Amino acid sequence: MDLVFYLVASMATVGAFFFLTPLYTLFKLLFYFSRYISKEDVAGKVVLIVGASSGIGEHVAYEYARRGACLVLVARREKSLHEVAETALSLGAPEAIAVPADVSNIDDCKRLIGETINRFRQLNHLVNCAGVTPMCMLEDITDITSITPVMDINFWGYVYMTYLSIPHLRWSKGKIVAIASSASWMPAPRMSLYNASKAAVVSFYESLRMELGSEVGITIVTPGLTESEITQGKFMNKDGEMVTDQDLRDAEMSIVPIEMAATSAQAIVDGACRGDIYLAEPRWVQTTLYWVAFFPEMVEWLSKWFLLAEPGASPIDAPAKKLLDVPGLRRVSQPSSVWSSEIKK
Numbered sequence: 381m382d383l384v385f386y387l388v389a390s391m392a393t394v395g396a397f398f399f400l401t402p403l404y405t406l407f408k409l410l411f412y413f414s415r416y417i418s419k420e421d422v423a424g425k426v427v428l429i430v431g432a433s434s435g436i437g438e439h440v441a442y443e444y445a446r447r448g449a450c451l452v453l454v455a456r457r458e459k460s461l462h463e464v465a466e467t468a469l470s471l472g473a474p475e476a477i478a479v480p481a482d483v484s485n486i487d488d489c490k491r492l493i494g495e496t497i498n499r500f501r502q503l504n505h506l507v508n509c510a511g512v513t514p515m516c517m518l519e520d521i522t523d524i525t526s527i528t529p530v531m532d533i534n535f536w537g538y539v540y541m542t543y544l545s546i547p548h549l550r551w552s553k554g555k556i557v558a559i560a561s562s563a564s565w566m567p568a569p570r571m572s573l574y575n576a577s578k579a580a581v582v583s584f585y586e587s588l589r590m591e592l593g594s595e596v597g598i599t600i601v602t603p604g605l606t607e608s609e610i611t612q613g614k615f616m617n618k619d620g621e622m623v624t625d626q627d628l629r630d631a632e633m634s635i636v637p638i639e640m641a642a643t644s645a646q647a648i649v650d651g652a653c654r655g656d657i658y659l660a661e662p663r664w665v666q667t668t669l670y671w672v673a674f675f676p677e678m679v680e681w682l683s684k685w686f687l688l689a690e691p692g693a694s695p696i697d698a699p700a701k702k703l704l705d706v707p708g709l710r711r712v713s714q715p716s717s718v719w720s721s722e723i724k725k
């Protein structure tokens with residue numbers, strides 16, 4: 381019986397693919413243009429950005445600032461947040477406040493939503509952009525419980541902030557911008573926990589979108605490699621500590637092009653204002669989804685061969701790292717800003 385269902389479902393899928401693709405593409409195009417025409421103006425609106433002290437979140441703050449939005453900037457490093465707030469004010473934000481908080485702590489989340497509403501009386505956009513990146517083989521982890529902050533920050537931090545913001549976003553007919561990752565679909569060694577946390581984020585928001593209906597928009601962003609502290613090599617190691625390891629960065633990211641954070645931020649805020657449901661940035665990373673969907677075994681084999689060194693050897697002996705050592709290739713794939721291992725305090 382299973383075989384019959386399988387054959388019927390397969391034929392229906394192939395048929396739908398050929399018949400529906402043109403209609404679906406047309407619908408998507410028309411939908412895109414209608415959203416483009418009715419793009420939201422965020423001037424004077426209130427935007428809360430979690431993960432605003434560096435990288436993508438910092439540049440998203442600058443992009444909203446240029447469009448005249450009032451900003452609530454959240455992360456743990458207070459000094460960096462104040463610096464970002466000052467720059468945002470100089471770029472055109474009418475107000476920008478720094479609220480230091482750890483989003484893996486529900487009490488911090490309640491406090492920062494409270495401070496936002498007390499100060500501005502409304503919330504229009506929530507941008508969830510906080511994240512940490514564990515980078516190690518699962519079996520090398522010394523104490524598996526030391527890695528649980530990955531889910532606490534990358535997943536639960538998003539869930540807490542979303543849960544607490546929904547009443548205010550319903551009232552303002554606002555939006556949630558969820559920074560996930562193309563890693564949510566792309567398997568890679570040393571990234572199992574990070575990728576799982578990002579897949580959880582995508583799945584959470586896809587289901588939540590149905591619960592919220594049209595009152596609150598959700599843009600799921602799946603960035604490829606982007607200029608930030610992560611692409612400078614800031615990772616969580618096998619002991620659960622944050623370290624900067626640029627050799628490991630090179631072995632994992634190789635010659636995959638790293639997009640400038642400002643370019644990515646502009647596309648993210650444009651996508652949110654248009655009401656995009658999904659946004660892959662840069663756009664080419666979306667094509668990797670088709671490779672994974674249609675040729676999963678091949679992707680897995682290639683990824684293993686390219687990213688892993690011989691058993692027992694250091695990751696920097698992997699072909700991925702050696703390729704980056706070919707003269708000229710580093711300059712083409714990485715912006716010079718990620719060459720420095722200096723991370724903000």
Ligand SMILES: NC(=O)c1ccc[n+]([C@@H]2O[C@H](COP(=O)([O-])OP(=O)(O)OC[C@H]3O[C@@H](n4cnc5c(N)ncnc54)[C@H](OP(=O)(O)O)[C@@H]3O)[C@@H](O)[C@H]2O)c1
Binds near residue numbers: 430431611
């Ligand atoms: N860069 C990429 O190539 C790339 C690709 C795909 C997806 N992403 C995703 O993009 C998001 C932004 O990362 P990024 O690339 O811009 O890296 P980043 O420069 O390291 O920024 C991460 C941000 O998250 C904040 N953060 C970390 N833990 C936090 C916590 N417990 N509470 C509050 N804030 C916290 C950090 O601030 P504090 O340390 O001051 O708290 C920082 O502002 C992440 O979700 C990341 O997974 C990045």
